[in-house]
Each structure stands twice: as C-alpha cells, then as structure tokens.
Amino acid sequence: MESDKQSSGLCAKCGKPAAITLRYMPADLCQSHFVRLFEARVKRTVRQHRMLKKGERIAVGLSGGKDSCVMLHMLHKISQSLPIELHAITIDEGIEGYRSRTLEIAKEQCSRLGVPLTVVSFREEFQSTLDGLLEAKGAARACTYCGVMRRHLLNKYARELGADKIAIGHNADDVAQTVMMNLMRNEPERLGRFGLTSGAVDDEAFVKRIKPLFTTPERDVAAYAVMKGIQIEFAECPYAKNAFRQYIRKMLNEIEGKYPGTKLRVVRAFLEQSRLMLDGARYRIEKAGSFAKIGRCKSCGEPSSGKTCSLCLLLERG
Amino acid sequence: MRLSVDGKSIKNPPKAKTVAELISALGLSEEEVLVKINGKLSPNSASISGEDEVKVMRVIFGG
Numbered sequence: 001m002e003s004d005k006q007s008s009g010l011c012a013k014c015g016k017p018a019a020i021t022l023r024y025m026p027a028d029l030c031q032s033h034f035v036r037l038f039e040a041r042v043k044r045t046v047r048q049h050r051m052l053k054k055g056e057r058i059a060v061g062l063s064g065g066k067d068s069c070v071m072l073h074m075l076h077k078i079s080q081s082l083p084i085e086l087h088a089i090t091i092d093e094g095i096e097g098y099r100s101r102t103l104e105i106a107k108e109q110c111s112r113l114g115v116p117l118t119v120v121s122f123r124e125e126f127q128s129t130l131d132g133l134l135e136a137k138g139a140a141r142a143c144t145y146c147g148v149m150r151r152h153l154l155n156k157y158a159r160e161l162g163a164d165k166i167a168i169g170h171n172a173d174d175v176a177q178t179v180m181m182n183l184m185r186n187e188p189e190r191l192g193r194f195g196l197t198s199g200a201v202d203d204e205a206f207v208k209r210i211k212p213l214f215t216t217p218e219r220d221v222a223a224y225a226v227m228k229g230i231q232i233e234f235a236e237c238p239y240a241k242n243a244f245r246q247y248i249r250k251m252l253n254e255i256e257g258k259y260p261g262t263k264l265r266v267v268r269a270f271l272e273q274s275r276l277m278l279d280g281a282r283y284r285i286e287k288a289g290s291f292a293k294i295g296r297c298k299s300c301g302e303p304s305s306g307k308t309c310s311l312c313l314l315l316e317r318g
Numbered sequence: 319m320r321l322s323v324d325g326k327s328i329k330n331p332p333k334a335k336t337v338a339e340l341i342s343a344l345g346l347s348e349e350e351v352l353v354k355i356n357g358k359l360s361p362n363s364a365s366i367s368g369e370d371e372v373k374v375m376r377v378i379f380g381g
Contacts, residue, residue: 007338007363021362023348028361173378222377223352226359234324236379253349253378
C-alpha cells in the first residue's frame with residue numbers, strides 16, 4: 001500500500017520506534033518528536049500572526065471537545081512564558097446525550113489548569129434548548145441556528161468579561177472545509193471575512209477572534225490529546241449528519257487519503273490569498289456605504305450590518 | 319488479535335498484517351483514525367500479530 005511505503009515504523013528524527021505516521025509530511029515520528037513538532041507549530045502560528053500580546057485577557061471558547069481542550073492546554077502552556085489571562089466560556093446548547101459529557105470535561109480541564117470558567121446556556125439566554133428549538137424549526141438547519149446563537153453568546157460574554165480576544169479551536173481541517181464550502185456556495189465576502197483573526201470591519205462591540213490551531217490538522221490535535229493524557233470525548237454532535245460540512249469533510253478526507261497534504265495545501269493557499277480577499281471585502285463594504293457598516297440590531301442591540309442581526313432574523317425577533 | 323473500534327469489541331476481526339492493512343480492511347480512512355497496539359500509539363507500517371490487543375479510535379467528528 002502507498003501508506004506502507006511512507007511509513008518506516010521508525011522516527012524520522014531519532015530512529016526510535018514511531019508512534020504516528022504523518023502522511024502529509026511524509027514521516028513517522030516518535031511521541032517525543034511529535035509533541036515537539038505539534039507545540040512548535042502552534043506557537044509559531046500564534047507568533048507569526050501576532051495573536052497574543054503581553055497582558056491581554058483571552059476568552060477561550062471551550063466546548064469540551066478535543067480541539068478546544070487542546071487549545072486551552074496550549075494557551076495555558078504559552079501563558080507560562082507570556083503573561084496572559086485566560087477565562088474559558090462554555091456554551092451549553094442543550095443537546096441531549098452529547099453536551100452534558102463535554103460540559104463535565106470542560107469543567108475538569110479548567111479546574112486542572114486553574115482557569116476560571118463561565119457556563120452560558122441556550123435555555124437561560126433564549127428560553128429554549130437547541131433540541132427544543134429544533135423541534136419547532138426542524139433539524140435541517142441545526143448548524144446554522146447553533147452557529148449563530150453560539151457566536152452571539154461567545155461575543156456577548158467575552159465582551160462582558162472585558163476580554164481583548166476570543167480564542168476559537170478551529171483546526172486546519174475546519175479551515176479547509178470552510179474554504180471549500182464558501183467556494184462552492186459562491187460566498188467570496190464571507191470567505192474574505194474568514195481567517196486566522198477577525199474580521200473585515202472593526203467595531204468595539206465585536207471581540208476579535210484568534211485561531212491558534214489554524215494550521216494544525218485535526219488528527220494531530222487528537223493524537224496530541226491522547227499522548228498528553230488530555231481527557232477528551234470522541235463523540236459526534238447528533239445534528240452534524242445534517243450539515244453540508246459533513247459532505248465536504250468526507251470529500252476532503254477521501255482526497256487526502258489519495259493525495260496526502262491536500263488539506264494543508266488548501267489552508268496555505270487560503271492564507272496566501274486571504275489578504276487580497278480581506279481587502280476586497282473591506283472595499284466592497286466601503287463602497288456600499290453606511291448601509292453595510294456595522295450598526296446595532298434594532299431588536300437586541302448587538303452589532304449588526306443590517307437593521308436586524310442574524311440571530312434575531314433566525315429567531316424571528318423584532 | 320483482539321480488536322476494538324471506538325471501544326466496541328469486534329468478534330471476527332479482519333486479517334491484517336499491519337496497521338494500514340487493518341484500517342483498510344475495516345473500511346476506514348487513515349486520515350480519520352489513531353491506532354494503539356498493546357496500549358501504544360502505532361504508525362501505519364506497525365506489524366500486528368495474533369496476540370496483540372489493537373484499539374482503533376475514530377478521532378475526526380463533526381460538532
């Protein structure tokens with residue numbers, strides 16, 4: 001098999017027995033050299049894109065899944081040498097049989113690392129769990145509802161905490177999927193706003209976002225968690241099967257199997273072109289005049305480019 | 319080989335000499351799994367023998 005040819009069974013750095021095959025390199029690495037590679041890559045991404053500054057307060061979006069738990073672990077590690085203040089925020093959407101376990105993991109991780117945690121629930125904020133909301137709306141657009149509602153709450157609570165930035169656990173697989181989805185939906189402006197940091201328009205009501213795992217493949221995140229004994233739950237959101245992203249994920253993994261390194265090449269291509277796309281998005285917003293500028297939603301008062309924000313439109317408020 | 323996938327024991331595991339062969343025989347993608355042999359994470363070319371305890375973990379999920 002092709003992968004056998006790429007895997008010698010010995011670490012490419014030290015010749016000791018390997019723990020993992022990284023076909024995108026391609027190389028086998030022992031646990032020690034994999035951990036070094038992983039941590040160096042995350043730190044380099046953070047440094048190169050100036051994601052963190054001394055003294056900043058960082059709100060960490062912590063779902064309790066593997067990506068956000070590993071990101072918290074890495075930010076905590078970085079905070080040992082760069083004084084930053086971490087405060088985790090967990091959104092409890094109310095997804096039966098899924099979120100309760102990851103919520104416990106989030107609490108355990110924060111307790112272990114000494115990071116304060118704020119838990120915010122859909123039930124308290126929107127008077128309904130996601131399960132309850134989707135009973136009325138149908139599960140077909142579950143990820144749209146969940147995404148808009150989660151982003152709204154993360155931004156609101158990060159702002160209330162006085163956070164300078166929100167750290168999001170998007171990994172390289174998420175990025176490659178998002179790039180492909182936006183291309184297939186012909187949404188260049190949405191793609192222009194997407195990136196390592198946010199966004200096309202600065203507004204004091206929007207807390208800037210950073211994505212420290214942007215260049216790290218998802219499988220590497222899982223391997224790091226296993227190697228470092230970071231407690232994780234390998235479980236899938238029950239609504240994920242309805243998502244367009246799921247098809248894109250499957251397609252990209254099939255291509256990756258045949259042509260290793262494809263996902264990272266999509267991420268690199270996006271990074272090279274993102275500056276141009278961001279400039280384009282800013283240009284179009286400027287050209288559109290005040291209509292496209294960030295105002296306030298007439299219903300909830302949160303920042304919005306329209307009269308009513310995406311959340312209130314979805315929830316048919318206002 | 320004693321085989322489990324995502325914590326569930328597989329009664330009649332497929333014949334496979336290496337991790338890569340096992341992943342392929344299970345119809346899984348190497349991009350989506352990690353494999354432990356006798357408690358140790360193992361690369362794709364690692365050999366599997368009859369006495370080994372093999373755990374396959376699917377690690378890429380939506381959500």
